Amino acid sequence: PPQKFEKQLKEYLTQSWKFTIDQSSRLSFYSKLKTSITWEPYLDHARSFEDRKMSSRIRCSAHKLNIETGRHSNIPREERSCDFCAPVRSIIEDESHLLSDCPVGESHRRRMTSLLQELHCNKDLSLDRAGIGKITPNSDENHTITEEQLSKHIQIVTRAIKCMY
Helix, strand or coil: CHHHHHHHHHHHHHHHHHHHHHHCCCCHHHHHHCCCCCCCHHHHHCCCHHHHHHHHHHHCCCCCCHHHHHHHCCCCHHHCECCCCCCCCCCECCHHHHHHCCHHHHHHHHHHHHHHHHCCCCCCCCCCCCCCCCCCCCCHHHHHHHHHHHHHHHHHHHHHHHHHC
């Protein structure tokens, strides 16, 4: 029957998709965000094409952070340091660092954390390696605001980085 075939096909495609993500070093950040084949809310809630584009690029590692450019140049992962932070400390410039640790986004990150606390979200904007993209407000009403604000944070921080390099 067609329903059985469709179910088997979906299962096969999902398993293949998960395997591909798990095997790719480039998609390590993406694998923390995307755990199932579903529509992502940020696509609906980003206010502009530019917001969606920036968020998508960060999510799937289509950016110019050292974690990615160093991979193309065969620089060992542990040597792909953040150019902004390098004089003070050696830390890998990856997506999580950019969004949660790098001083470039500190002032906006503080405003975001304050906003999320006002919304009584279950999670603050620590954006740790396991939690990024998993901010969950306590009510659906606040969900749009959170998605828009997270998207805006990504856009502001990536623009700041672009201006520096």
